[in-house]
Amino acid sequence: DAGVTQSPTHLIKTRGQQVTLRCSPKSGHDTVSWYQQALGQGPQFIFQYYEEEERQRGNFPDRFSGHQFPNYSSELNVNALLLGDSALYLCASSILQGTNQPQHFGDGTRLSIL
Amino acid sequence: LAKTTQPISMDSYEGQEVNITCSHNNIATNDYITWYQQFPSQGPRFIIQGYKTKVTNEVASLFIPADRKSSTLSLPRVSLSDTAVYYCLVGVMDSSYKLIFGSGTRLLVRP
Numbered sequence: 001d002a003g004v005t006q007s008p009t010h011l012i013k014t015r016g017q018q019v020t021l022r023c024s025p026k027s028g029h030d031t032v033s034w035y036q037q038a039l040g041q042g043p044q045f046i047f048q049y050y051e052e053e054e055r056q057r058g059n060f061p062d063r064f065s066g067h068q069f070p071n072y073s074s075e076l077n078v079n080a081l082l083l084g085d086s087a088l089y090l091c092a093s094s095i096l097q098g099t100n101q102p103q104h105f106g107d108g109t110r111l112s113i114l
Numbered sequence: 115l116a117k118t119t120q121p122i123s124m125d126s127y128e129g130q131e132v133n134i135t136c137s138h139n140n141i142a143t144n145d146y147i148t149w150y151q152q153f154p155s156q157g158p159r160f161i162i163q164g165y166k167t168k169v170t171n172e173v174a175s176l177f178i179p180a181d182r183k184s185s186t187l188s189l190p191r192v193s194l195s196d197t198a199v200y201y202c203l204v205g206v207m208d209s210s211y212k213l214i215f216g217s218g219t220r221l222l223v224r225p
Contacts, residue, residue, distance in 0.1 A: 004157070033213070042201055042215040043158070058212055090157050100146040100165075103203075105157030 002027060004106035006091050012112045013081050021076045021109045025093030032074040033103060034066060035090040043090055049074055078111075086113045118204060118216040125222050132189045132223075136202035136216045139183045145205035147178060147185045152199045152218075161187065161200075189221075197223045 005024045013019050025032050031050045035043035045058035049068035068074045072093075078085055088110050092103035119137040126132045138147070146165050150158035162169060164176040164185070175188040189196060202216040 035215075042218045044215070045213040048213070056211060056213070092157075100144070100163075102146075102148050102160045102163050104160060105150075107155070107157045110155075 004029075004091055004093050004104055006089075006106040006109050008109060009107070010110045010112075012114060014114050015081055015083060017081050018077065018079045019081060019111060021078075021089050021091075021111070023074045023076070023091030023093075023106060025072050025074070025091075026104050029093035029095050029104070030072050031094045031096065032068055032072065033092045033094070034074070034076045035092065036060070036085075037088040037090055037108070039087070046076070081113050083113050086111060118202060118206070118214045120200075120202060120216040120219045122217070123220040123222070125224065126192055127224050128193055129191050132192050132196075132221060134187045134189075134200050134219045134221070135184055136187070136204075137184045138202065138204045138206065138214075138216075140206040140208060141182055142205040142207045142211060147176070147182075148203045149174070149176065149185075149187045150201045150203060151196075152201065158201060192221075192223045194223050194225065197221060 003026050007022045033048040034046040037043040046060050047057040048055050052068045063079045065077045088108040090108045092105045094103045095101045146163050148163040149161045152158045162174045162176045166178050169176045177186040199218045199220050201218050
C-alpha cells in the first residue's frame, strides 16, 4: 500500500520563476494538505483541498495556489518565486476532511531558489 | 495570535521515559491533538492522536488534561533511534480555523 508520494524530490529555481509540485495521496485518502517547512522550523500550513476545492488556507499570499484532481492527487503552484520560498514542501493526506483523521505525510520536495 | 509552544530540546538516555509537553491555548473545540516524529530530510511520521484524557498505543501515550490547553507525549524506554524532532499539531480558532504545528522539540537520546 503506497503512502503519500511527492515529486520531484529536489528542485532548483531562480527568483521570479514559477514552480509546480505534485502529490499523490495515500490510497483511500481524499483530502490533501500542503505545508512549507523552512530549515530548522516546524511545518507551516498553506492550504487544504477536498472535493477539488480549497477548503482552508493559512497565512500565505496568492502567489501560492493549488489544485486537486478527480483522482485526489494535488498540485502546489508558486508564482514569482522569492529567495524566502526556499524550503521543504510537504504534502499530507487524510480521510474525510473535518473528521480529525490523522494526516499522513510524504517526504517532501526540497525547493531551492537561487 | 494562536501559538503552539513546545520545549526547544530535551536530552535523555536509553531506557528512560521521556515526556514532551505542548501548550495550545486556542485549540478548536472539536479538534484532536496529533503528535508526529520527524527525522532529517523526511516527512513527519504519525505517532499518536487523542481528544481528551489518555490514549495509548504500541509506541507512546498521550495525556490531555480536561481543559485541553496542553498535551503531553510520553515515550517509554527510549532508544537511540528515537533521536528526532517531535511536533504536536492542533487545529486552532484565530481569526479563522487553522492547522498549526508546534515549534518542535529536538530529542537527543544518549547511550
